[in-house]
Amino acid sequence: MDFAEQVKSTVRIEDVVGEVVRLRKSGAYRFMGLCPFHSEKTPSFTVHATLQIYKCFSCGEAGDVFSFVMKTQGVGFFEALKLLAERHGIPMPKRSQYADEDSRKRGALFQLHELAQENFRANLLGAAGETARNYLARRGLSPDTIERFGLGYSDRSGRALLRLFEQRDFSGSQMEESGLAGRRQDGSLYDRFRNRLMFPIHNESGKIIGFGGRALADDDQPKYLNSPETPIYKKSHVLYNLHRAKDAIRKEDRVILVEGYMDAIGVSAAGFAWVVASCGTALTAQHVQALKRHTSRIFVNFDPDAPGANAAERSINTLLAEGMQARMVELDGELDPDEYCRERGPAAYQARLDGAKGYFHWLADRARNKYDVHTQEGIVGVLQALLPAVQQIADPLERDAMAGDVAGYIGVERGLVLDSFRKAVATRQDKPLERPKAVLRPDERMVLRTLFLDPENAGGTIEELKSIETLGRLPSRQIFQAIFAAAADGGGVTFEAVNARLEDAGRQLLAEAVLREDAAGSREEAVAAIASLRRADTEDRRKQVKLRIKELERSGNLEEALRLYAELQRMEREAKGAQ
Numbered sequence: 001m002d003f004a005e006q007v008k009s010t011v012r013i014e015d016v017v018g019e020v021v022r023l024r025k026s027g028a029y030r031f032m033g034l035c036p037f038h039s040e041k042t043p044s045f046t047v048h049a050t051l052q053i054y055k056c057f058s059c060g061e062a063g064d065v066f067s068f069v070m071k072t073q074g075v076g077f078f079e080a081l082k083l084l085a086e087r088h089g090i091p092m093p094k095r096s097q098y099a100d101e102d103s104r105k106r107g108a109l110f111q112l113h114e115l116a117q118e119n120f121r122a123n124l125l126g127a128a129g130e131t132a133r134n135y136l137a138r139r140g141l142s143p144d145t146i147e148r149f150g151l152g153y154s155d156r157s158g159r160a161l162l163r164l165f166e167q168r169d170f171s172g173s174q175m176e177e178s179g180l181a182g183r184r185q186d187g188s189l190y191d192r193f194r195n196r197l198m199f200p201i202h203n204e205s206g207k208i209i210g211f212g213g214r215a216l217a218d219d220d221q222p223k224y225l226n227s228p229e230t231p232i233y234k235k236s237h238v239l240y241n242l243h244r245a246k247d248a249i250r251k252e253d254r255v256i257l258v259e260g261y262m263d264a265i266g267v268s269a270a271g272f273a274w275v276v277a278s279c280g281t282a283l284t285a286q287h288v289q290a291l292k293r294h295t296s297r298i299f300v301n302f303d304p305d306a307p308g309a310n311a312a313e314r315s316i317n318t319l320l321a322e323g324m325q326a327r328m329v330e331l332d333g334e335l336d337p338d339e340y341c342r343e344r345g346p347a348a349y350q351a352r353l354d355g356a357k358g359y360f361h362w363l364a365d366r367a368r369n370k371y372d373v374h375t376q377e378g379i380v381g382v383l384q385a386l387l388p389a390v391q392q393i394a395d396p397l398e399r400d401a402m403a404g405d406v407a408g409y410i411g412v413e414r415g416l417v418l419d420s421f422r423k424a425v426a427t428r429q430d431k432p433l434e435r436p437k438a439v440l441r442p443d444e445r446m447v448l449r450t451l452f453l454d455p456e457n458a459g460g461t462i463e464e465l466k467s468i469e470t471l472g473r474l475p476s477r478q479i480f481q482a483i484f485a486a487a488a489d490g491g492g493v494t495f496e497a498v499n500a501r502l503e504d505a506g507r508q509l510l511a512e513a514v515l516r517e518d519a520a521g522s523r524e525e526a527v528a529a530i531a532s533l534r535r536a537d538t539e540d541r542r543k544q545v546k547l548r549i550k551e552l553e554r555s556g557n558l559e560e561a562l563r564l565y566a567e568l569q570r571m572e573r574e575a576k577g578a579q
């Protein structure tokens with residue numbers, strides 16, 4: 001068996017998909033959940049456990065366990081193969097055929113980060129790490145927390161990592177590409193992080209892909225220095241702490257979003273493990289999608305200062321556009337989340353979470369502080385401030401409810417608010433996703449489904465199917481050709497064998513045929529489907545004969561036309577008799 005096949009047969013696709021999509025069982029072997037590839041509120045993403053495939057019936061994405069990992073983790077085929085093999089304890093074959101150029105390069109970058117991490121952690125525990133240790137002690141971090149979050153220290157020399165990497169024979173360009181080394185104008189290299197407290201940043205599968213470094217000397221700028229974008233680190237995709245938090249996020253069915261590394265660590269250490277941080281970059285649709293695979297409920301807890309509040313306001317639109325339910329956490333005393341947890345304790349923080357405002361009241365409050373709602377201009381200002389969020393609400397009922405709410409809150413007439421909301425929504429470019437229609441006929445779908453899901457009850461043999469000419473004209477004709485070819489090969493007409501013979505479009509159709517309904521049909525339904533195809537077949541033949549008769553009449557060949565006419569009558573009698 002090919003190694004990829006071995007991995008595929010060992011790994012359960014519902015487990016792999018289940019790590020990023022919340023799946024619910026729907027049928028004996030079928031699971032459904034919210035599609036990770038587009039934004040939706042009702043599940044149309046389907047996974048079949050025995051066929052080992054997935055398909056979204058809204059956006060059309062389909063594939064197997066490898067394409068799922070490739071698409072959700074942004075890796076190539078070999079990387080996906082390796083990830084799955086490692087995760088499930090399947091030893092990789094020694095032969096290098098499973099390492100392509102791209103995954104070798106990425107592999108080297110991962111190794112460089114592992115080495116850096118070892119070095120940073122050893123530094124923190126050693127003599128050079130004293131300042132960093134003192135800082136952490138002042139911030140109240142226990143040795144346990146320091147260990148759990150893998151905190152470290154980059155020494156002052158500016159050559160420590162370079163020396164380490166050189167000893168391990170990494171090239172200068174690899175060091176530079178990792179972002180851990182910078183290059184001066186004269187071409188020489190230097191350690192990017194010097195005399196900083198180091199926070200390792202992981203991807204969702206737990207590999208270190210970058211670092212954040214906090215300055216320890218007052219005059220060191222910037223205060224926070226992050227790894228640059230590299231082939232393994234895309235800032236717009238990565239949330240700090242998600243790999244540790246995701247199980248808790250699912251269990252709680254909610255997530256806390258904070259701004260900084262220390263906030264995430266402090267809140268987590270206070271007992272709220274379901275926290276992630278955006279780390280200085282603006283919240284992107286990809287960030288939100290990564291969260292949405294685990295929950296749709298989010299508590300935004302940014303810094304209380306003006307930049308923090310502005311960032312929170314911007315993030316609301318992104319969250320709403322992705323269909324998240326957002327609440328805004330406000331902390332008193334100008335404290336950031338980390339300070340709040342330390343000074344006031346977990347119970348007080350819990351109370352702030354419980355009292356978190358819906359994003360709309362939060363926005364309205366902000367606007368109310370900015371404008372005087374006793375003046376006409378003030379009211380217009382408040383409504384203007386709310387419109388971007390209003391435009392993200394797709395449900396008209398929810399929108400109308402908001403309008404009433406806001407009217408009461410700022411003390412104006414409901415009709416006025418409703419009017420301005422409706423106008424705003426009319427100008428929003430709506431791009432609702434067309435739900436693709438079923439392209440296959442019910443009878444051809446039934447035949448395919450029973451053939452692959454419940455071959456015992458298939459309505460007819462392959463030979464019988466071959467005799468139905470209509471199959472050559474149906475949308476699924478390539479699938480049937482693949483079925484006949486697989487049968488001729490004598491290797492068995494399995495889903496895998498047929499799928500392997502198809503191009504992309506054919507695979508999509510096959511997934512559609514077998515996944516759209518819960519289970520295979522009964523034997524009676526399968527027999528009825530074949531009969532229906534046969535009727536279509538005779539109907540087709542009758543049409544052909546009628547056409548031919550017309551042609552013959554036009555060309556004056558009446559003798560032949562009459563002969564065919566008798567044939568047509570015979571066919572029609574037979575069809576009636578068969579019914």
Ligand SMILES: [Zn+2]
Pocket residue numbers: 035036037038045056057058059060061
């Ligand atoms: Zn989809």
